[in-house]
Amino acid sequence: MSRTGAVIVHNDADVLAEAVASRLLNRLADAQSRSGSGAESRRGEASIVLTGGRIAAKVYQNILGSPIRTVVDWSKVDFWWGDERFLPSGDSERNETQAREAFLDHLPVDPERVHPMAAADVVETPEDAAHLYREELAKAAGGEGVPAFDLLLLGIGEDGHVASLFPGNPALEASGSAVGVRNSPKPPSERVSLTMSTINAATAAWIIASGEGKAEAVDEALSKGELPAGRVKAVGHTRWLIDKDAASHLKHLEF
Numbered sequence: 001m002s003r004t005g006a007v008i009v010h011n012d013a014d015v016l017a018e019a020v021a022s023r024l025l026n027r028l029a030d031a032q033s034r035s036g037s038g039a040e041s042r043r044g045e046a047s048i049v050l051t052g053g054r055i056a057a058k059v060y061q062n063i064l065g066s067p068i069r070t071v072v073d074w075s076k077v078d079f080w081w082g083d084e085r086f087l088p089s090g091d092s093e094r095n096e097t098q099a100r101e102a103f104l105d106h107l108p109v110d111p112e113r114v115h116p117m118a119a120a121d122v123v124e125t126p127e128d129a130a131h132l133y134r135e136e137l138a139k140a141a142g143g144e145g146v147p148a149f150d151l152l153l154l155g156i157g158e159d160g161h162v163a164s165l166f167p168g169n170p171a172l173e174a175s176g177s178a179v180g181v182r183n184s185p186k187p188p189s190e191r192v193s194l195t196m197s198t199i200n201a202a203t204a205a206w207i208i209a210s211g212e213g214k215a216e217a218v219d220e221a222l223s224k225g226e227l228p229a230g231r232v233k234a235v236g237h238t239r240w241l242i243d244k245d246a247a248s249h250l251k252h253l254e255f
């Protein structure tokens with residue numbers, strides 16, 4: 001499969017969130033309608049990796065409010081997370097809590113197919129949580145590696161981080177499928193993240209960015225291929241879905 005890329009700019013955060021929600025619903029419906037046979041066939045199933053952050057929360061609200069949300073059979077979608085803040089279960093700052101409250105708790109999902117990263121009241125360290133996630137990913141992939149995610153969502157930080165892979169942090173160069181993160185410059189300092197190689201193994205990665213605060217990082221990543229965000233190149237396609245403010249520093253694109 002060739003690695004392709006595209007940048008799509010929307011007017012503002014509201015239009016962006018509605019457009020991403022609608023694309024996402026169609027992407028999952030398409031994945032569920034793929035043909036295939038044999039024991040390894042995933043016919044009727046789909047998988048998505050969720051992200052955290054403000055624009056993601058808006059996307060999740062739009063999914064729930066969308067009149068076409070029934071195009072997806074929610075009971076056959078596997079939900080994973082690209083990163084997590086290592087905090088106790090139910091903490092409002094956890095990406096899991098955000099997604100559950102915004103849409104997962106209100107849709108007919110199969111609880112067995114929801115795969116949160118372990119919380120700080122369940123395991124002792126972010127490394128423990130990453131270890132469990134590596135095991136869960138490998139199990140879903142049939143023994144080793146990671147599943148071929150149909151869609152992986154990413155936010156981007158003002159510093160160009162994606163998931164919880166921050167510039168200069170050792171986790172950015174980690175091997176394996178998931179990694180414990182320490183010394184995150186953005187609180188909380190302890191986190192869990194998929195590694196860059198896992199992110200790039202997805203069939204599709206969509207980086208969503210809104211607001212002037214993200215403009216410099218978007219430009220650095222897209223124009224120069226720098227920062228963690230600039231290293232995202234999914235196996236199938238990578239799409240940057242951004243609003244005009246986030247695109248306001250873009251000079252030229254080398255995608």
Ligand SMILES: O=C1O[C@H](COP(=O)(O)O)[C@@H](O)[C@H](O)[C@H]1O
Pocket residue numbers: 051052053054055056083084085095154155156157158162163164186
């Ligand atoms: O801490 C995180 O931040 C980023 C971006 O969040 P935003 O609110 O600035 O959009 C997010 O993508 C990541 O998943 C999260 O853990």
